[in-house]
Amino acid sequence: MKYPFNEVEQKWQKYWDEEKVNKTDLSGIEKKLYCLVMFIYPSGSKLHCGHWYNYGPTDSWARFKKLQGYNVFEPMGYDAFGLPAENYAIKTGIHPQDSTIKNIEDIRAQLKRMGCMYDWDAELMTCVPEYYKWNQWLFLQLYKRGLAYKKYAPVNWDPVDQTVLANEQVLPDGTAERSGAKVIKKMLAQWNFKITEYAEELLSGLDNIDWPEKTKLMQKNWIGKSTGAEVKFTIEGSGESFKVFTTRPDTLFGVTYVVLAPESELVGKITKPENKKIVDEYIQSVQSLSEIERTSTAKEKTGVPTGALAINPVNDERIPVWVADYVLASYGTGCVMAVPGHDERDFEFANKFSLPIRKVILEGGKKLEDELTEAFTEIGTMVNSGDFTGLQSDDGIEKITDWLEEKGCGERKVNFRLRDWLISRQRYWGTPIPIIYCENCGEVPVPEDQLPVELPYEVDFRPGGGSPLARNENFLNASCPKCGANAKRDADTMDTFVDSSWYYLRFLNREFSDAIFDSQLGNNWTPVDMYVGGAEHATMHLLYARFIHKFLRDIGLINSDEPFKKLIHQGTITNKGAKMSKSKGNVVNPDIFIDNYGSDVFRMYLMFMGPYELGGDWSDKGIVGVDRFVQRVYSLFKTHETLSVEQAPDQIFEIEKLKDPEKNVYRNVNQTLQKFETEIEHFKFNTALASLMELLNELQKDLSNSSDEIKKYSLQRFAKMLAPLAPHLAEECWQILGNKITIFENPDWYKVDPKALIQEEAIVVVQVNGKVRAKLNIQIDLGEEKVKGLVWNDEKVKTHTAGKQVVKEIYVKNKIYNIVVK
């Protein structure tokens, strides 16, 4: 009889639902385990294979932990704000709220069909006032402490989505992470969260979390800490001065010119009249360059002199001031001291524009007179450096910095590459920023008791007219909370990464109305024990959430330092070599496979494809193999339907008293149990399933020659191991055996009988000169002399060693016997 997956899956989903089997009692914290997948973005494209690949195996892991006795909390929710819904509204006229709610309903139905053990009572969505109210509250707390501030600055503008973006939301090639559009620079006043305030801790905290090294390294590079000094240079004949950041104060005597970023305000102030034309032209030409062109290392360096001279504080030397686009306004001070002798970029620039190159660090083994053919950037002996000549340059860094500090023309400085998080978005479908602008009082935060600032439903989506909220008089007009005068609301909404940076706390009680989340639950249940999601969030969501978590800790709401203790990235499922996306038209719809094979088969097939962290290219070729496995399992249990299951769960058999096939079965069951545990624990689902397949092969061979007791013993354990991977099928099999209480209602796990793992025999491989010549069955732990006797008795060994001189014999106990002959 074919396995009726449809009826079985529906039956168990209904049962789990009605009996609230998947509801977590959050008061039980002795063995709490918070297992979280990144919540879903409910776009029109519904659940695709990538979601399944993320959620299915993770749920299997969570189920396994539940059977092991953990009190597992596994919630699911919807990251429901965001641009796609709004763009869809512009195209079709369907309101983002309506399309989002509709999508959530569809996705929820799909999720339920997966049969994951989500606690549906905890389900949440971010687009409801009860949720986004707390985004606004969070904003106000940051604002109060000076960590949310408005800044007029060049920002990344996405011309397609018509909004600004944070730095990390712009890809290295200068395109927008979401829309793919070429990002341009624009001057705008925008709200920022001061994530840089936490730079140091975000960096050091990486040492205490169990995350992929690669992800930690990406965050580390993104934060980009470097230590050095800030040195003050003055401009000759004017009151102007500027600071440069350098990691190499030891090379200060080698500075032969300085360079300002084209965006630097100083440029206009100090440029000599005779240079004004070329400088203006240069700045103009740079502006027309795209981000990609400007930051390409392959591009030849360009620049122009301002005609101004700066004074080097260490030797009072007059050096020219240049403008060049290889200096970035956004890093350090936007000014660089150029040391062409010891910096590759400066070397290239100096050569091109015939600027002097001075050697101040001598490479070990070289002479002072030797010509520099390339920049020497390593540590060496300081030369041509006044009083510091003769020092090792690493020592010189300290000495010169001390000197600068004494003289008041410089100081020690730690510099970060990390920029503040720009959270304003000129869009409708997001959390309104709780700020009001009053003509009398200026920028006024909305008082907490007036939250939420609700997002109006009635808005005009016509494109081209700026943000819909900016055109909505009803929303825009407000009275000043301070003086009551007519005032205007901020028309921007927040980046949706704000929503996702604390949602894991809200899951614990989505109805909590006294605060952003229930602190007691938060303290008991964070950090999240296992967090699973895509690697593409390495420097965005995963950094923002860490920042917000630390902030919430600092205002006394939570007692843990990090949100996610352990992190795993599922691999990417591609199709025909490309990431699945609607625009490429290569999205594989999982529903067809669910219709044909059922949820369990599809889930197991995804797990069986290969290592979880690797992903891979989609192919449905092997799915029949998993289906066959399921069919074979089902018929195996069906043929044992009449077995009564009255058997103690911890029953142990005395292995010596068993018949041979029973021994084999008993051993195999226990070996598999042990292997299965370690494999699934480490997210090695492919080999975990393979071990079950092997066991099934063994059971089909030998189970019929075993006693009912052994049959029960084996089938019970088989069903339980199957349960994390194929929960519906396993419950069915469990019931077929006659069990009254379902697997997940009464979660427990079988212990391995260690005696069953003891081998009686071993196969010793006999090699002659490294080549396998024989295999011997020996009694386990047989003494070396006896093994030697058996080896030399072997005909093959005799032939291959005949007439040769034995040089050496190596015996590795129970494994290998290697004879070296000449």
Add this chain to the structure above:
RNA sequence: GCGAAAGUGGCGGAAUUGGUAGACGCGCUAGACUUAGGAUCUAGUAUCUGAGAGGAUGUGGGGGUUCGAGUCCCCCCUUUCGCACCA
């Protein structure tokens, strides 16, 4: 350019501390049962060679360490990912 990971049959992929390479599955071949099978079951399946027993070769390529290397070391090639003037 820099950094990281990876490269194993026709395919997806297995392989504790170096110790039988190719588990498990797909596909393929042969056979059985069948009116039939794109169902199921059994056997086989790295390559070359050989009727066979066997022999030789074999984990991207080339060197090395070792009794023994997919695994460790050096050089090179390819792919993927990340970073890309960070002063």
